[in-house]
Amino acid sequence: MVSKQSLAVALSELEQFTQPDQQLEQYATDPNIAADLLWQAHMAGHLQGTVIDLGAGTGILAIGAALLGANVIAVEKDEKAIEICKKNLTIFEGTESVNIIQGEIQNFSEHGDVVIMNPPFGTKERHADRVFLEKAVQLAPVIYTMHKTTTRKFVESFCTDHHLDIIWEENKDFPLKRSMDHHQKDREHIDVTLFCLQKR
Ligand code: SAH
Numbered sequence: 001m002v003s004k005q006s007l008a009v010a011l012s013e014l015e016q017f018t019q020p021d022q023q024l025e026q027y028a029t030d031p032n033i034a035a036d037l038l039w040q041a042h043m044a045g046h047l048q049g050t051v052i053d054l055g056a057g058t059g060i061l062a063i064g065a066a067l068l069g070a071n072v073i074a075v076e077k078d079e080k081a082i083e084i085c086k087k088n089l090t091i092f093e094g095t096e097s098v099n100i101i102q103g104e105i106q107n108f109s110e111h112g113d114v115v116i117m118n119p120p121f122g123t124k125e126r127h128a129d130r131v132f133l134e135k136a137v138q139l140a141p142v143i144y145t146m147h148k149t150t151t152r153k154f155v156e157s158f159c160t161d162h163h164l165d166i167i168w169e170e171n172k173d174f175p176l177k178r179s180m181d182h183h184q185k186d187r188e189h190i191d192v193t194l195f196c197l198q199k200r
Contacts, residue, residue: 001067008032008034017057033146038061041114047069053116053117055075057078058084059084067095073112075105105135114142115136115139115140117146119145121147143195145197146194150191152193164200165198171191
């Protein structure tokens with residue numbers, strides 16, 4: 001992959017959730033935002049080893065990391081999302097290094113070099129974001145993650161408690177597709193902050 005732009009174009013070809021499960025907060029990462037996060041990790045040399053994608057969904061982050069050279073373990077509990085992810089894995093060459101593990105992230109315990117994730121933001125199930133962060137710190141010394149900007153204080157105090165430094169962050173307008181609710185506007189945006197957290 002020669003540029004962030006070509007990565008974003010490739011990722012925009014992937015199939016997204018057909019029937020997003022709102023309880024699982026299945027909000028697919030926008031291809032441009034996925035490319036921003038992945039390119040940052042790539043430039044920092046963080047995609048050379050094993051990357052764990054927690055809540056991989058349809059695989060956008062896992063596939064992007066693989067295209068940039070990582071070995072990827074994609075953990076996801078939703079069968080329908082995994083089906084789409086498997087289809088997406090057939091689109092590009094160079095994604096053979098993605099291994100899908102079906103199950104709850106709470107039951108996953110393999111270690112890696114980096115965790116990359118777009119966790120549930122915790123709007124449907126309280127503290128769903130905390131469960132993901134807690135698992136991530138157990139598994140790897142470097143974490144790329146995204147959170148609603150309004151929860152920044154929570155991320156900051158989580159980092160203090162778990163001896164993590166925020167070594168990079170960037171604010172984004174995150175488009176939410178509202179395909180399940182026809183009375184709403186087609187697309188809405190929320191403020192999301194991308195982070196790279198590193199163990200001290
Ligand atoms: N990584 C994808 C999907 C993000 S949405 C992307 O960036 O587009 C969050 C995903 O986490 C959903 O696919 C949801 O099914 C999954 N998920 C939520 N709770 C989970 C859990 N406890 N264990 C495993 N997967 C979970």
